[in-house]
Amino acid sequence: MKKQINTRKKISFSTVITTCLIAGAFTLLYSFTPVPQGPAWTAPSSADNDKNPIAAEAGSIEAGKDVYKKKCFDCHGKKGKGDGPKSAELDKAPKDFTKADFQKQTDGALNWKISEGKKPMPAFKHELSKDQRWQVINYIRTLK
């Protein structure tokens, strides 16, 4: 009788260990699974006519970098790869700003997206001035 209880104890202990290992493996797997990207987001073609009035020179790029650090970095990450500290909480990943298929969009299209937003990406038309939006675009152009 005594022996049987001991055996039972052993089994349940190893079961606990196995369960922990399996749970751990899944947690690890999940943390390495990248957040999927949503369907392609396209700005209306009329936005392409909106030309950037602010020259992409050192001053405006610096100002844009400042905006980026405060308002965009959390999700889009230091280099615009979509890997900011908050990105893991998002239900879809932002596009990688360093890629050619992102950079081929016009400044007007980017301005439209930044202004309007698309959940979970916030709209910035009230939060940032027009100039700040063009400046942050000048900065994003340096990330390619």
Ligand code: HEC
């Ligand atoms: C809360 C997280 C978050 C913040 C903050 C944020 N974004 Fe985004 N952004 C996203 C997500 C998520 C997407 C993808 C949305 C989609 O495709 O549906 C996105 C998409 C974009 C796109 C369009 C990418 C494409 O598909 O062409 C641009 C441009 C952009 N963000 C710029 C910015 C700028 C500039 C800022 C700061 C002023 C900013 N974002 C702040 C999460 C964020």
